[in-house]
Amino acid sequence: MSINVIRPGLLATIQDLGRVGVQKYGIIVSGAMDQLSLRMANLLVGNGQDEAAIEITLYGTAFTFNHDHLIAITGGDLQPTLNDAPIPMWRPILVKKGSTLTFNSAVSGCRSYVAIAGGFNVPKELGSKSTYMRAKIGGFKGRALKKGDVLEIDCLSDRNQLFVEQFQSIHSYPTWYINHSEFNSFQQIEKIRIIKGSEYEFFTEKSKQSFTNDHYQLTLEADRMGFKFEGQPLELNQAREFLSEGVTYGTIQVPANGQPIILMADRQTTGGYPKIGQVISADLPKLAQLQPNHKVTFEIVSIQEAEKALLQLENYLKEILLGINLKARTGGIAL
């Protein structure tokens, strides 16, 4: 069982939930930019939520399937087509051997995820299948997908098998799909909730005002490592030097030019720029789906609110899992 890459598009990589636990050796985490969409794609095909999927960026990627497969597409809407006919997202889809799946151009969001029942048969490096392109480890040969690559699919688990059987009986596509709009949205102006960073108090009052009242626009310098924004410059109330310390997904750094940078999935492990804020975990999926030139407004919330939002997100995923179990009639067969 395998799929062929006909066109890699702008950027397509294999990503799971990341290479955690090795940042102390300077190894970056990587993983899916929009982890919520990745997890939901996996749920739809009966995989574990941490299974690797293909992350497709903006446009142009195309695959053919060498066997019948159960797949699910989530994330940004890149107008996917199957054999040139539009196919719906956020639901399980059985694709026939020889079919071609194409991602055209992004109408909303920036990144789509394609999960496949069984998952990708690539070796785990340091505990993860995620592609770390700069170090050339993980994923498919440590790099972005190229034309002609053949991606092997793992054997189906009992649960995968059950999903395939259940959805085989459906005439075309299932008539249900995930209500993704609670934590994923694909707006041109997103409200991103943050908590204050450790150096927040060192910024001038004017900067603090601008930070939460003005729009910041995502520049073209936006990749898997970090998003550079443009807006009212943020200034420190006096020149200071900071020791480098640990940074994480969503850390908002402000270099000397005053334009904020948000660290993303392929972020470095430490940083020395002052940190004005930290994006709350529940809003990272929205952030990850921003297209260049789209804007954000930042809203400061308390740690308690941030935790509450994250718990809501996890409960929401649990409910989706239960709902899908009912649809797939999994009975007692767990992940």
Place this chain on the structure above:
Amino acid sequence: MNTERLKKIIKIIEQAQIDSLCIEENGFKLSYQKNTMSTSTVSDHMSHESLYTDPIVHTSENADNLIIENQPTKEEDVEFQEITSPMIGTFYSRPNPEAEPYVTVGSKVSEHDVVCVVEAMKLLNEVSANMQGEVVEILVEDGQVIEFGQPLFKVRGSE
């Protein structure tokens, strides 16, 4: 007879293996027919007009005016049909908050057209028209919790 009690009785009837039922209590009369070809009504002082315009359970301050109408009758109102909910859940008229509604009053629908979605367990279930015609009334609101079999749209049928 209050609405809650009435709902309970109807639920029991629906689950039971009976086709019709007649109850009389303190001048209150309830007759229930399961067959889709006939009307289920509750009345004692019932206005003829409201019987055919009000969907499902209609209540007013006065319990005497309780009216239930599940299906169009054989004799009258053949012109109108109702699209009912296949499940319990939350009604949404559009696939996501940013999208246009699937249908509005005046929309022409045919059998396989999706007319709305019903959310349960964070999954959105598409509801098909299963009939051909024109939507003349939307009987529920966005975000409203709906029950199995509840009428959602009134449709003027066309052959």
